[in-house]
Amino acid sequence: MKTFGIMTLNIESEASYINEIAARSHHCGIECFHFLPSSINPLTKLVLGRRFDAKEQCWIDAEFPIPSLIYDRCFYGDDKHSKQCIPIVSWLKSREDIVFLGFGLPNKLELYETLSKSGLAPYLPRSQAITDCREVNDALNRQKKIIIKPINGSQGYGIYYLKKNAKTIHVKTEKNKKIISRIFPNESKLFLWLQTLINYRPYLLQPYLELSNSASQPFDIRILLQKDEHGLWVERGKGIRLGNTGGILSNLSAGGSVIDFTSWASSLSETKREYISNELNFITTNLPKILEQEILPLFEIGIDIGVAKNGALWILDVNSKPGRKVILKTQPDLQETLFLAPLLYGDYLAQTENKERKSYYEKTLYH
Ligand SMILES: Nc1ncnc2c1ncn2[C@@H]1O[C@H](COP(=O)(O)OP(=O)(O)O)[C@@H](O)[C@H]1O
Ligand SMILES: [Mg+2]
The missing domain is CATH 3.40.50.20 (Rossmann fold)
Structure with a gap:
């Protein structure tokens, strides 16, 4: 056995x-x-x-x-x-x-660098490591609103929205399901806070994308892709994650809720619905292939996709150890498939495992 x-x-x-x-x-x-x-x-x-x-x-x-x-x-x-x-x-x-079953993925910055050389580059928010507070200030002067997040972060932890006003800087975050706002009167006060933050763990910055719905709730599409019993990538399901009104995160751990993808899509105009569906198809057929070609073999990924007001799609995050909550809540009939999937793929691997898959030793530090 x-x-x-x-x-x-x-x-x-x-x-x-x-x-x-x-x-x-x-x-x-x-x-x-x-x-x-x-x-x-x-x-x-x-x-x-x-x-x-x-x-x-x-x-x-x-x-x-x-x-x-x-x-x-x-x-x-x-x-x-x-x-x-x-x-x-x-x-x-x-x-x-x-x-x-899968080897995991590198951190957000390495992932960005890899994907930005691929055909998926247009879907990625520009990301840069923060090595110095001045970089944050330069970005704020250029774009007024930015997001900073831990390079190794997960589940919405330690993510901040920063907005430059005429004189002050507004910083917003979500902690223990609550929205916390703080106004810094000037750059040096901001730098004092920021330096402590980036000393503690490495951070990256991105432009802040307007990814909220008409009720000011941040939301994104969560898609679960897995390999089936023949080793082929399949889309298991997708759902919409909705965050707190006025918040910045759509992660469920930050208090978000879930709605069914089909009912969300049916609220869109036909043109927008079709456009989004084509774009999603392009992402889900290409992303797993690119990741496996450029990085390491995987069994499953959860993709977070933001939808801007103009309908543009953004790949916000790729998780190699995705949760199943969004799918189980919106498509409970998939339970059996999801609980069997790791076993069936494991069985497939045990029968077909070839040496080629093992030529990745040097990259095994990814988790
Ligand atoms: N550049 C951005 N602009 C606006 N909202 C963002 C941006 N990046 C992330 N978010 C919001 O924050 C959430 C968490 O970000 P993500 O990169 O997925 O980090 P984590 O690994 O913590 O899940 C996203 O699901 C989205 O709601
Ligand atoms: Mg995420």
Whole structure:
């Protein structure tokens, strides 16, 4: 039987998703395990984790060899445990006898640099690293409104909107589902705050795009693409994420809500609907191909696409460990497909795995 390991940073993370996958594993001829990277014994190479018992339909604590297929669902933070796990995962990715469903993606800036050399360049908001506060000031003088975000960020954390007024600078962010605004009377006061921020973690800046609806809610299209049991990319579904009125983020973790894509699209004029649908098709057929050609093999991606008032589409973010909330809420009939997908793709990989996929060792630091 093939062994399939779901890897997370803590045992409670994504519990229901992981249980649903495990419950279907036996039917797919797969034995399912769940473990933390830090629970591998470096000497024996055995893992202390849990094995899913198909008969009892429950998890049982166990010690086992590292599973040969790995579904990596580790979300790293700045904490000690994350830092401990990153090199372990890199080591796992470099092993000849272990197959990862997907290898992850580089940070937002590297991703921008890669995609800006591709046919998708027109869909990318111009992004630059912030190495000095003056760059932020120059950008504000040029464009009046900008967004700054952590290069390694995720889930809307630490994102700020900055707007230059005649004398002052307005900074807005969302924290704990609340909108927080602050006015800096001059540049030097802004720089004091900004310097501390960028000292703590690397940031990039982008023009602020007007991506709100008529009710001033920021919104975006979230699309889930996965590989199917034949190793072919398919679009599983898409939905609209709506943020707080007057806010800047459409992330669900920032308090956003979800609406069905079709009902949103039906509120558009036919011309706009058709235009958006063609543009989305162009993005979803090209993006996974480009990412895999230029970076590393993947199993799934979640794409955040902003829609400007003039109908222009912007690729805001690509996630290699996407959530499933938007799709499960708007298309609950996809449940079964989504819970089976990692197993079916893992099974496909186990049968077809070739050496070519393993020629990526040097890039295994992406997560
Ligand atoms: N350049 C931008 N202009 C306007 N809104 C933006 C911009 N970039 C991001 N956003 C908003 O912030 C949200 C989070 O940004 P994103 O780049 O996806 O970061 P994260 O990795 O934290 O999800 C987006 O979904 C969108 O609502
Ligand atoms: Mg995002």
